[in-house]
C-alpha cells in the first residue's frame with residue numbers, strides 16, 4: 813500500500829444499525845489485521861464515489877443492501893503499511909434486503925453500541941466508535 817498522509821488510501825465502512833445493535837465483521841486469516849473486528853466495507857476504487865464503493869463492497873462482502881442515514885467524520889490513520897482515510901456511514905438494511913452473510917469475513921456479530929469499545933477492534937475504527945458514542 814503506497815500512501816502518505818497527503819495521499820491516503822480511501823476506505824469506506826458501514827455502521828449498520830438494527831434497533832439498538834450494530835453489525836461487526838471479523839477480518840479473516842491471511843489478511844492485514846486478521847482476527848480483528850471492523851465495520852464492513854473496503855477500499856474505494858479509482859473514479860468511484862465513496863457511497864458507490866460502500867454499496868458495492870456491502871453487496872460483495874455481505875450480499876445485502878443498505879440505506880445511508882448519515883456520513884460520519886473521516887478518520888486519518890497510519891498503519892505500518894501506510895495511511896488510510898476511513899469514511900464511516902451510518903446505515904440501516906434496506907426494506908427487502910437479504911440478511912447479511914459473511915462471504916469474506918470469518919464471522920458477523922450484532923453488538924450493542926456500548927459493547928463496540930473492545931480491544932480487538934481495527935485501530936482506525938476507534939475514533940469512529942468514539943464519534944458514535946459521543947455525538948456532537
Ligand SMILES: Nc1nc2c([nH]c(=O)n2[C@H]2C[C@H](O)[C@@H](COP(=O)(O)OP(=O)(O)OP(=O)(O)O)O2)c(=O)[nH]1
Nearest residue numbers: 823825843844850851852853854855896934936937
Ligand atoms: N473494510 C474495512 N476496512 C478497515 C476498517 N478499519 C480499518 O482499519 N480498515 C482497513 C483494513 C484494510 O487495510 C483496509 C480496507 O481494505 P479492504 O478490506 O478493502 O481490503 P483488504 O482486506 O484486502 O485490504 P489489505 O489487506 O490490502 O489492507 O482498511 C473497517 O472498519 N472496515
